[in-house]
Amino acid sequence: GESVGLHLPTLSVQEGDNSIINCAYSNSASDYFIWYKQESGKGPQFIIDIRSNMDKRQGQRVTVLLNKTVKHLSLQIAATQPGDSAVYFCAEIVSNQFYFGTGTSLTVIP
Amino acid sequence: DTEVTQTPKHLVMGMTNKKSLKCEQHMGHRAMYWYKQKAKKPPELMFVYSYEKLSINESVPSRFSPECPNSSLLNLHLHALQPEDSALYLCASSRIRTTRYGYTFGSGTRLTVV
Numbered sequence: 001g002e003s004v005g006l007h008l009p010t011l012s013v014q015e016g017d018n019s020i021i022n023c024a025y026s027n028s029a030s031d032y033f034i035w036y037k038q039e040s041g042k043g044p045q046f047i048i049d050i051r052s053n054m055d056k057r058q059g060q061r062v063t064v065l066l067n068k069t070v071k072h073l074s075l076q077i078a079a080t081q082p083g084d085s086a087v088y089f090c091a092e093i094v095s096n097q098f099y100f101g102t103g104t105s106l107t108v109i110p
Numbered sequence: 111d112t113e114v115t116q117t118p119k120h121l122v123m124g125m126t127n128k129k130s131l132k133c134e135q136h137m138g139h140r141a142m143y144w145y146k147q148k149a150k151k152p153p154e155l156m157f158v159y160s161y162e163k164l165s166i167n168e169s170v171p172s173r174f175s176p177e178c179p180n181s182s183l184l185n186l187h188l189h190a191l192q193p194e195d196s197a198l199y200l201c202a203s204s205r206i207r208t209t210r211y212g213y214t215f216g217s218g219t220r221l222t223v224v
Contacts, residue, residue, distance in 0.1 A: 009150075034212045043114075043200050043215035044153065089152055096207055100152035 012107045019077040021104045023090035026071060030092040035064060035075045038103075039086045047075070047088075082108045112137060114216035116201050122222045125191060131219045133184040133201030142184040143213065144176055145200040153200050153215075159184060160206060191223045 013019045025033070030052050036044035050057045050064045050073075057064050063076040073090055085108045090101040114135045123129050133142065141160050145153035158166035159178040173195075175187040184201055198220050202213040 032212070036212075036215075041217070041220070043116075043202075043217045045215070046212060049212065087150065091212060093212065098204075098212060103150065103152055105150065 009103070010105045010107070012109055013080050014109050015080060015082060017080055019075075019080045019084065019106060019108075021075045021077075021088050021090075021106065023073040023075075023101050024071060025073060025090075025092055025101075027092065027094050028068070028071070030094050031096075032093040033064070033066060033073050034091045034093070035062075036089045036091060036100075037084075037086045038089065044089060077106075080106075080108050082110060084108055112214065114201055114203055114214050116199075116216035116219055118219055119217065120220045120222075122224060123188065123191065124224055125193075127191075128187070128189045130188065131186040131199055131201075131221075133186075133216055134182055135203040135214070136182055137203060137214065138181075139203035139214070140181060140206050141204045142178060143202040143204075144174075144184070144186050145202060145215075147198040147200055147218070157186075188221075191221075193223050196221055196223045 032049050032051055034049040035047040037047050038044045048059045048062050048064050050066050055066055061078045065074045077084055085106055087103045087105050089103045092099050117132045143158050144156040146156055147153040155168050156170045157176045162178045162181055173190050177185040198218040200218045201216045204213045
């Protein structure tokens with residue numbers, strides 16, 4: 001399969017700070033990149049996606065940045081809240097196939 | 111309805127038992143998936159159904175038997191499982207062409223094999 005990996009397996013941030021979760025990918029032919037949030041005991045939940053011809057996309061408190069030169073994707077969460085504590089997966093869609101990255105566990109410290 | 115519903119939420123079964131996991135969606139998605147997920151790991155694809163036909167089997171042992179009775183339902187029949195099969199089993203659905211939004215996942219069935 002394709003290689004979609006994350007730089008850090010765990011991340012701890014103070015409540016109110018901004019969080020940055022990173023992801024590296026290897027396939028230049030990706031069509032879309034997606035970030036999922038998975039809370040304990042639940043299935044992955046779609047957060048935001050970005051098309052491969054875009055550099056940046058913003059949602060509510062989240063921003064995804066795509067750097068195709070270095071094949072790097074990041075998810076920025078503004079003003080991190082305790083409810084943001086979860087495992088975050090990046091995923092890519094290549095030729096209609098879906099590939100998960102390895103995941104980063106985000107812990108928000110009150 | 112924008113959800114994938116899985117039942118049961120929790121299941122404990124012995125190694126000689128037969129049980130089934132159920133999944134339902136009413137979003138008109140014609141692709142449905144079973145994933146297995148171990149703790150702190152990404153979901154691993156098991157089976158893919160496209161238009162109610164099995165299109166991908168990722169070399170899953172025969173003790174796992176999928177079934178797609180219609181376009182809204184997906185089952186996973188379990189028989190003679192091993193303790194290492196204990197995991198979160200996720201169902202997902204999508205449009206046939208997986209463009210943006212990716213897959214919609216259910217909350218999963220937490221399976222424990224004793």
